[in-house]
Amino acid sequence: MTRIRFQRSLDDLKENLLVMAGLAEQAIQRAIEAYRVRDLSICDLVNRSEIAINRLERDIDQAALDLLAMEQPMAIDLRFILSVIKINADLERVGDAAKAISDRVRSMEQMAAADLPVDIPRMATLAADMVRKSLQAFIEADTTMARTVLTMDDAVDAMNRSAYKSLTKVMAEESHLAPQALNALMISRNLERVADHATNIAEDVIFWVEGEDVRHHKSLKMVPDPHAMG
Amino acid sequence: MGVGIEVVNLNAWYAANHTLQDINLNIPANHATALIGPSGCGKSTFVRCLNRMHETNPIARVTGTVRIGDLDIYKDAKPVEIRRRVGMVFQRPNPFPTMSIYDNVAAGLKLNGYGNRHVLDEIVEKSLKNSALWEEVKDDLKKKSGASLSGGQQQRLCIARALAVDPEVLLMDEPASALDPVSTSKIEDLIFQLKTQYTIVIVTHNMQQAARVAEKTGFFLNGRMVEFDSTHKIFTNPSDKRTEDYITGRFG
Numbered sequence: 001m002t003r004i005r006f007q008r009s010l011d012d013l014k015e016n017l018l019v020m021a022g023l024a025e026q027a028i029q030r031a032i033e034a035y036r037v038r039d040l041s042i043c044d045l046v047n048r049s050e051i052a053i054n055r056l057e058r059d060i061d062q063a064a065l066d067l068l069a070m071e072q073p074m075a076i077d078l079r080f081i082l083s084v085i086k087i088n089a090d091l092e093r094v095g096d097a098a099k100a101i102s103d104r105v106r107s108m109e110q111m112a113a114a115d116l117p118v119d120i121p122r123m124a125t126l127a128a129d130m131v132r133k134s135l136q137a138f139i140e141a142d143t144t145m146a147r148t149v150l151t152m153d154d155a156v157d158a159m160n161r162s163a164y165k166s167l168t169k170v171m172a173e174e175s176h177l178a179p180q181a182l183n184a185l186m187i188s189r190n191l192e193r194v195a196d197h198a199t200n201i202a203e204d205v206i207f208w209v210e211g212e213d214v215r216h217h218k219s220l221k222m223v224p225d226p227h228a229m230g
Numbered sequence: 231m232g233v234g235i236e237v238v239n240l241n242a243w244y245a246a247n248h249t250l251q252d253i254n255l256n257i258p259a260n261h262a263t264a265l266i267g268p269s270g271c272g273k274s275t276f277v278r279c280l281n282r283m284h285e286t287n288p289i290a291r292v293t294g295t296v297r298i299g300d301l302d303i304y305k306d307a308k309p310v311e312i313r314r315r316v317g318m319v320f321q322r323p324n325p326f327p328t329m330s331i332y333d334n335v336a337a338g339l340k341l342n343g344y345g346n347r348h349v350l351d352e353i354v355e356k357s358l359k360n361s362a363l364w365e366e367v368k369d370d371l372k373k374k375s376g377a378s379l380s381g382g383q384q385q386r387l388c389i390a391r392a393l394a395v396d397p398e399v400l401l402m403d404e405p406a407s408a409l410d411p412v413s414t415s416k417i418e419d420l421i422f423q424l425k426t427q428y429t430i431v432i433v434t435h436n437m438q439q440a441a442r443v444a445e446k447t448g449f450f451l452n453g454r455m456v457e458f459d460s461t462h463k464i465f466t467n468p469s470d471k472r473t474e475d476y477i478t479g480r481f482g
Contacts, residue, residue, distance in 0.1 A: 003479035211467030
């Protein structure tokens with residue numbers, strides 16, 4: 001084995017990304033818990049972890065940039081570093097979504113409890129499961145697990161659409177519940193984004209391990225490739 | 231214009247050492263094709279088989295077929311004729327040290343019987359322009375010797391000398407490995423321009439250079455060609471584990 005120093009740098013990069021992943025996963029779980037028990041002290045923890053996530057995002061990007069500039073990686077190493085850069089950005093946005101949810105929980109503190117036609121905990125469980133599985137796929141370079149994550153996204157999208165439909169109906173018909181419904185709608189939207197970031201991470205794992213770009217398969221199939229036309 | 235090269239079941243030996251084994255590939259016309267691999271893998275021997283230089287060594291032997299365009303070089307042609315159609319540039323620039331810049335470029339033409347001064351002037355100017363050296367030497371063509379130029383200029387002089395006899399194929403055996411980054415960049419820009427007119431085969435240890443200049447890349451290992459594909463594929467997602475291990479620096 002040659003390029004030992006380079007291989008160690010790749011291992012360090014992976015380790016730092018896993019620290020970032022742990023923080024992001026924890027942040028989303030805490031935000032959901034804060035919603036469930038309406039506990040503002042948990043919201044404070046989410047805010048603090050967002051700062052740590054932002055700092056790590058910059059460190060990881062810098063380390064990846066250094067490796068690209070100094071080591072000129074090829075093939076699987078190049079794909080790994082590109083995937084790390086993209087996963088890093090997705091994890092930072094998971095942290096943003098966690099903060100956005102905890103901000104909603106804060107604004108709900110003074111509002112009366114309402115029985116809304118939306119199952120946020122169920123949606124949160126599914127989105128968090130997608131994040132956990134996508135990170136597991138990254139840790140183990142497991143593309144079968146990554147592909148499982150891709151199949152889960154439709155369910156979260158459907159839940160978000162259903163939440164939109166039922167909550168806008170509540171806003172229209174029961175105006176006194178509109179603030180609560182709006183908050184729930186924004187939380188639903190953020191959970192849907194978390195699921196999208198987990199999907200992106202899973203796609204990046206597949207690209208890293210297999211070299212296959214599986215992004216936007218469904219939508220690209222529906223329109224002809226302009227570059228392939230004569 | 232460049233022509234394609236077809237290699238079928240090519241085998242080469244140095245005495246009992248079987249240095250190239252069953253090489254089959256098609257090198258496309260008017261493209262740059264890079265050959266990479268660890269030292270001793272056979273890539274330089276391979277390019278020397280493309281202009282019959284390998285057999286100039288008395289202990290060397292070749293079997294198989296190499297077609298340059300429609301010419302079967304081991305069947306239909308004499309080595310001198312082949313070397314006119316297939317130019318070669320080596321790792322270290324090797325201008326004729328006592329000859330002027332002009333005579334260095336004109337040497338191959340004179341050897342091929344060109345005597346008309348006017349024609350020679352035209353070809354020397356065109357070749358030096360094509361090798362991106364004209365502007366730097368046009369005032370000293372007959373005053374300065376080839377050896378008085380810098381390393382990078384000498385290499386471009388050697389490229390001009392190769393181009394002067396109007397070849398179809400240009401073989402380059404690590405043409406920039408002895409040059410500084412600025413001269414290397416000039417040679418790479420030159421390869422980019424020349425491939426519109428010639429078929430270029432370049433042996434290089436510098437994988438970034440292969441990635442920059444070549445559309446196709448072949449990976450050689452232990453006398454065999456492990457993988458031949460688009461440069462994009464080889465450097466982002468090679469099919470063979472051995473190629474990946476080599477280009478990622480896990481061996482070699």
